[in-house]
Amino acid sequence: MSYSAYFEQAKEQQLNELKEWLSIPSISALSEHKKDINQAAEWLAAKLTAAGLENVEIIPTKGHPLVYADHLHAPGKPTILVYGHYDVQPVDPLHLWETPPFEPSIRDGKLYARGATDDKGQVFLHIKAVEAILKQEGKLPLNIKFCIEGEEEVSSPNLLEFLQTGAERLAADAVLVSDTSLIEKGKPAICTGLRGLCSLEVAIHTANTDLHSGSFGGGVPNALHAMVSLLATLHDDKGGVSVEGFYDDVAPLSAEMREEFVKQGFNESKLQQELALDSLYGEEGFSFVERVGARPTLELNGVYGGFQGEGTKTVIPKEAHAKITCRLVANQNPQDILNKIERHLRAHVQPGATLEIQQGEKANAFNIDPSHAFLQAAADAFEKVYGVRALFTKDGGSIPIVETFSRVLTAPVVLMGFGLPDENLHAPNEHFNLENFDKGLLTIVEFLKSV
Amino acid sequence: MSYSAYFEQAKEQQLNELKEWLSIPSISALSEHKKDINQAAEWLAAKLTAAGLENVEIIPTKGHPLVYADHLHAPGKPTILVYGHYDVQPVDPLHLWETPPFEPSIRDGKLYARGATDDKGQVFLHIKAVEAILKQEGKLPLNIKFCIEGEEEVSSPNLLEFLQTGAERLAADAVLVSDTSLIEKGKPAICTGLRGLCSLEVAIHTANTDLHSGSFGGGVPNALHAMVSLLATLHDDKGGVSVEGFYDDVAPLSAEMREEFVKQGFNESKLQQELALDSLYGEEGFSFVERVGARPTLELNGVYGGFQGEGTKTVIPKEAHAKITCRLVANQNPQDILNKIERHLRAHVQPGATLEIQQGEKANAFNIDPSHAFLQAAADAFEKVYGVRALFTKDGGSIPIVETFSRVLTAPVVLMGFGLPDENLHAPNEHFNLENFDKGLLTIVEFLKSV
Numbered sequence: 001m002s003y004s005a006y007f008e009q010a011k012e013q014q015l016n017e018l019k020e021w022l023s024i025p026s027i028s029a030l031s032e033h034k035k036d037i038n039q040a041a042e043w044l045a046a047k048l049t050a051a052g053l054e055n056v057e058i059i060p061t062k063g064h065p066l067v068y069a070d071h072l073h074a075p076g077k078p079t080i081l082v083y084g085h086y087d088v089q090p091v092d093p094l095h096l097w098e099t100p101p102f103e104p105s106i107r108d109g110k111l112y113a114r115g116a117t118d119d120k121g122q123v124f125l126h127i128k129a130v131e132a133i134l135k136q137e138g139k140l141p142l143n144i145k146f147c148i149e150g151e152e153e154v155s156s157p158n159l160l161e162f163l164q165t166g167a168e169r170l171a172a173d174a175v176l177v178s179d180t181s182l183i184e185k186g187k188p189a190i191c192t193g194l195r196g197l198c199s200l201e202v203a204i205h206t207a208n209t210d211l212h213s214g215s216f217g218g219g220v221p222n223a224l225h226a227m228v229s230l231l232a233t234l235h236d237d238k239g240g241v242s243v244e245g246f247y248d249d250v251a252p253l254s255a256e257m258r259e260e261f262v263k264q265g266f267n268e269s270k271l272q273q274e275l276a277l278d279s280l281y282g283e284e285g286f287s288f289v290e291r292v293g294a295r296p297t298l299e300l301n302g303v304y305g306g307f308q309g310e311g312t313k314t315v316i317p318k319e320a321h322a323k324i325t326c327r328l329v330a331n332q333n334p335q336d337i338l339n340k341i342e343r344h345l346r347a348h349v350q351p352g353a354t355l356e357i358q359q360g361e362k363a364n365a366f367n368i369d370p371s372h373a374f375l376q377a378a379a380d381a382f383e384k385v386y387g388v389r390a391l392f393t394k395d396g397g398s399i400p401i402v403e404t405f406s407r408v409l410t411a412p413v414v415l416m417g418f419g420l421p422d423e424n425l426h427a428p429n430e431h432f433n434l435e436n437f438d439k440g441l442l443t444i445v446e447f448l449k450s451v
Numbered sequence: 452m453s454y455s456a457y458f459e460q461a462k463e464q465q466l467n468e469l470k471e472w473l474s475i476p477s478i479s480a481l482s483e484h485k486k487d488i489n490q491a492a493e494w495l496a497a498k499l500t501a502a503g504l505e506n507v508e509i510i511p512t513k514g515h516p517l518v519y520a521d522h523l524h525a526p527g528k529p530t531i532l533v534y535g536h537y538d539v540q541p542v543d544p545l546h547l548w549e550t551p552p553f554e555p556s557i558r559d560g561k562l563y564a565r566g567a568t569d570d571k572g573q574v575f576l577h578i579k580a581v582e583a584i585l586k587q588e589g590k591l592p593l594n595i596k597f598c599i600e601g602e603e604e605v606s607s608p609n610l611l612e613f614l615q616t617g618a619e620r621l622a623a624d625a626v627l628v629s630d631t632s633l634i635e636k637g638k639p640a641i642c643t644g645l646r647g648l649c650s651l652e653v654a655i656h657t658a659n660t661d662l663h664s665g666s667f668g669g670g671v672p673n674a675l676h677a678m679v680s681l682l683a684t685l686h687d688d689k690g691g692v693s694v695e696g697f698y699d700d701v702a703p704l705s706a707e708m709r710e711e712f713v714k715q716g717f718n719e720s721k722l723q724q725e726l727a728l729d730s731l732y733g734e735e736g737f738s739f740v741e742r743v744g745a746r747p748t749l750e751l752n753g754v755y756g757g758f759q760g761e762g763t764k765t766v767i768p769k770e771a772h773a774k775i776t777c778r779l780v781a782n783q784n785p786q787d788i789l790n791k792i793e794r795h796l797r798a799h800v801q802p803g804a805t806l807e808i809q810q811g812e813k814a815n816a817f818n819i820d821p822s823h824a825f826l827q828a829a830a831d832a833f834e835k836v837y838g839v840r841a842l843f844t845k846d847g848g849s850i851p852i853v854e855t856f857s858r859v860l861t862a863p864v865v866l867m868g869f870g871l872p873d874e875n876l877h878a879p880n881e882h883f884n885l886e887n888f889d890k891g892l893l894t895i896v897e898f899l900k901s902v
Contacts, residue, residue, distance in 0.1 A: 029760070029761060029762035029763065029764065030760065030761055030762070031761065089764065090758070090760055090764055092758070092760065093661075096660075096661075154762060154763065155763075181666075195665065197765070199763045206728065207726035207727065207728055208726055208727040209547075209726070209875060209878050209879065209880070210544075210547075210877070210878040210879065211726075211877075211878060212848065212876050212877040212878065213748070213750045213752065213776060213778065213877075214646065214778060214846070214847045214848025214849055215632075215743065215846070215847050215848055215872055215876070216743065216847070217743065217748040217750050217778050217847060218733050218734065218742040218743055218746050218747070218748035218778065218847070219731060219732075219733045219739040219740075219742040219743045219847075220726065220728065220731055220732060220733070221728065221730075221731075221732035222732075222750055222751060224751035224752075224753075224754050225686060225750075225751055227679075227754070228678075228679040228682040228683050228751065228754065229683045229686065229688075231679040231683075232679050232680045232682075232683030235676060235680065237680075275658035275659055275660070275662075275671065276658065276659040277657065277658055277671065277672065277803055278802070278803055278804075278805065279672075279802050279803045280670060280671055280672075280803065281670075281671060281672035281673075281801070281802060281803040282669050282670045282671070283669060288670040289670075291669040291670040292666065292667060292668065292669055292670045295669050296669070297664070297668040297669035299664045299668050299673055299676075299765075299767060300673060300675035300676055300679065300757065300768075301664065301675075301757050301758050301763070301764055301765060301766050301767075301768070302675075302756070302757035302758035302759050302764070302766075302768070303675050303678070303679065303754060303755065303756055303757060303771070304754065304755040304756070304757075304759045305753070305754055305755070306751065306752050306753035306754060306755075306774070307541070307543070307752050307753035307774060308753050308755045308772075309480065309481060309541055309543065310480060310481055310482065311480035311481070311605055312480065312605065312606075312650045312752070312774065312776060312811055312812060313480065313540060313541055313752055313753070313774070313877070314648070314750075314752060314776050314849075314877060315752050315753075315877055315878065316750055316752075317751075317752070317753070320754070321759075323757070323758060323763065323764070325664060325763060325765050327664065327665060327668050327669065350732070351729065351730050351732055352728055352729055352730045352731065352732035353729075354729065360763055361763060395665070395666070396665045396666050396667070396668060396669070396670075397663065397665025397666055398665055398765075421666055424660060425663050425666070426661070426662075426663040426664075426764065426765060426766055427660050427661040427662060427663065427766065428660065428661065429660070
């Protein structure tokens with residue numbers, strides 16, 4: 001039977017299985033979901049076994065477990081390591097979800113659930129592609145390993161540690177990752193660049209208690225004033241970052257790179273309309289795809305302090321908090337950037353306010369040459385299934401482990417994504433387009449059979 | 452029996468009664484406490500009746516009810532209207548309370564509970580002072596009315612409306628209010644000035660959904676960036692307010708006023724130490740008591756947007772919120788100030804961000820001449836009980852109804868407060884010093900018998 005026919009008849013059963021997995025709220029950032037994380041790992045291990053993979057193991061770590069499996073019966077053929085993650089982002093603000101995030105629901109050819117596209121849905125494709133080849137042909141045309149982790153959304157601290165000592169077990173000729181997206185419907189892409197990441201949390205403390213704005217207002221520091229006036233210094237009024245030295249290690253955009261970006265034919269006014277924005281906003285002198293693909297950024301992900309309830313409370317808050325992340329490019333070093341930001345904040349804080357800074361995640365940016373054979377094979381596979389050759393793009397996101405894999409395993413990483421850019425990953429109403437579910441399965445089979 | 456002896460023997464019973472009232476979480480700002488508000492009003496009506504007052508009535512309004520009572524059997528004598536409130540402020544952050552806010556607890560001679568000093572504890576003194584005179588002497592030396600409302604903490608919208616039509620019922624020769632404080636332990640004060648108030652809520656909206664900071668970061672507006680950069684424009688770096696025209700109707704401080712402020716002998720370094728602050732902070736060129744007593748202010752009471760949970764979430768938030776209040780002085784008109792702030796905000800908002808402004812409360816500042824006979828009688832009463840004459844001060848807080856009473860009833864308002872400035876009103880661990888509970892009862896009896 002053709003693979004198309006095979007997947008067509010298996011579809012309903014496969015979607016039901018995926019919905020089961022998506023029902024497990026495996027949020028890695030929130031400790032109360034530890035049980036769900038474990039359940040999601042067990043579900044995955046069972047499915048890998050059922051697919052015909054061997055040496056399936058749930059490997060405990062200091063944090064959330066890794067799930068490993070392999071099938072190594074093609075001597076002389078290359079070994080591919082499939083990497084992905086079974087953990088998901090938090091779901092708030094919950095009230096904006098049209099259907100509950102952990103009650104998967106199909107509407108208009110899209111599967112809605114937290115993790116549908118990032119990344120359970122995409123990992124699932126690889127399991128089912130391998131299962132299909134084994135069922136149809138009784139063997140695999142190459143050697144394959146799976147390493148699926150539960151901490152990608154919190155920057156993979158324990159996989160990084162595992163790689164320090166356990167790299168041999170994951171040794172491969174190439175790493176295959178599906179955690180990125182097509183350019184748009186029908187326009188596949190292979191990502192050849194990912195931004196790095198660093199994060200920090202900032203707290204400001206003023207008095208040792210909240211104070212009445214009548215009795216004290218005007219005469220004591222207000223933690224929120226101190227916070228907003230401090231945070232406002234981080235950007236200039238042209239959308240750039242004002243931290244001294246922030247851009248030191250950012251490579252200027254070459255003419256060739258700018259040309260590649262133009263090739264994507266990105267429609268800015270369509271995006272603006274889709275997001276219901278009066279205007280896009282960003283660093284002056286760059287297009288949207290350049291800003292996201294090749295420029296670093298400093299984002300406020302959360303700011304809070306004082307009264308948030310209904311009505312008015314005339315309080316002078318004693319503390320205020322901010323959560324900040326940067327996306328990094330080229331040779332920016334995450335530790336260096338964190339140090340520069342910390343220095344900036346300490347230099348600009350208002351008198352009477354005490355600053356507390358906690359540095360968090362650190363990941364380098366990733367870049368790969370598109371002429372590599374494995375990347376060309378991936379582009380061929382896309383072309384066979386989608387009818388158009390994949391473009392080589394730069395993605396604005398960060399998958400911290402990708403740069404580490406490429407460095408530690410000295411293997412090319414093939415970023416073959418089946419998501420779409422508007423699938424609300426990390427936001428309410430995350431979903432996965434089922435057209436790419438179908439085509440994704442076929443593209444992976446093509447790729448595995450061709451390398 | 453002397454009044455001292457009377458109150459001494461009644462003390463335990465009276466404190467138990469007050470604790471009962473303080474156990475009722477009558478938070479006017481939060482609609483889920485409507486039942487508690489009604490219960491607190493009923494409790495109050497019952498106690499007024501038990502004290503010997505007449506015509507006790509719970510007067511419904513569109514919001515929370517007023518409680519009225521009177522005793523009008525002294526023809527030819529003046530009529531005093533006692534005003535106060537039985538509603539309380541919200542209690543968050545709850546985790547900072549040493550004992551639960553609605554489980555009153557006495558420690559070190561202080562009664563801890565939300566509402567202990569603001570204002571249930573102080574209203575309670577008046578009920579018990581009147582009860583004492585009636586029990587000891589069988590009659591009152593003057594006519595008295597009580598009007599205790601349930602909406603002071605949300606700016607008295609319905610009492611204001613009641614005063615438009617029902618002012619006759621509240622007609623009096625003077626209004627007596629205990630909702631302010633002594634200068635410090637043993638140093639009584641009569642407040643001759645209160646700041647006005649206006650409030651607004653600001654919302655900023657950017658995209659129609661939260662966005663992933665990888666796929667979009669750097670290329671779209673971030674509601675939190677827009678909010679902090681906008682809020683930061685409201686103040687200059689000398690602690691002043693930057694809104695055009697904000698200070699237009701603020702009277703300059705006269706040499707006499709500055710002298711009055713100096714007389715208070717306020718210890719700034721002691722305050723700084725008590726609040727564990729590196730330094731006080733405020734408008735350049737003014738002392739703490741001047742800043743709080745005679746200068747206007749613009750405070751951020753709450754700011755929030757994006758992710759507030761544990762860990763990191765790489766989200767670009769679609770909305771951000773701020774709650775703002777101003778304290779006003781002299782001839783500043785609250786509506787005029789709100790319009791000026793709104794104009795400022797609309798002129799400074801960042802491209803790509805949509806601004807939504809909701810104007811809220813509006814109250815004029817209040818000022819009274821200390822030479823008035825009722826104020827001098829109050830100072831005498833304080834002197835008899837505390838052994839030192841009360842100083843005439845300006846308080847930084849706002850009791851919006853005070854200015855309205857003085858205007859609508861054309862009666863002087865005597866602000867005879869028994870709180871202390873460090874009793875954490877509007878903050879965790881609000882309390883009432885029992886020394887002033889005891890002396891407050893005696894002072895009120897002295898005052899009522901002398902006018």
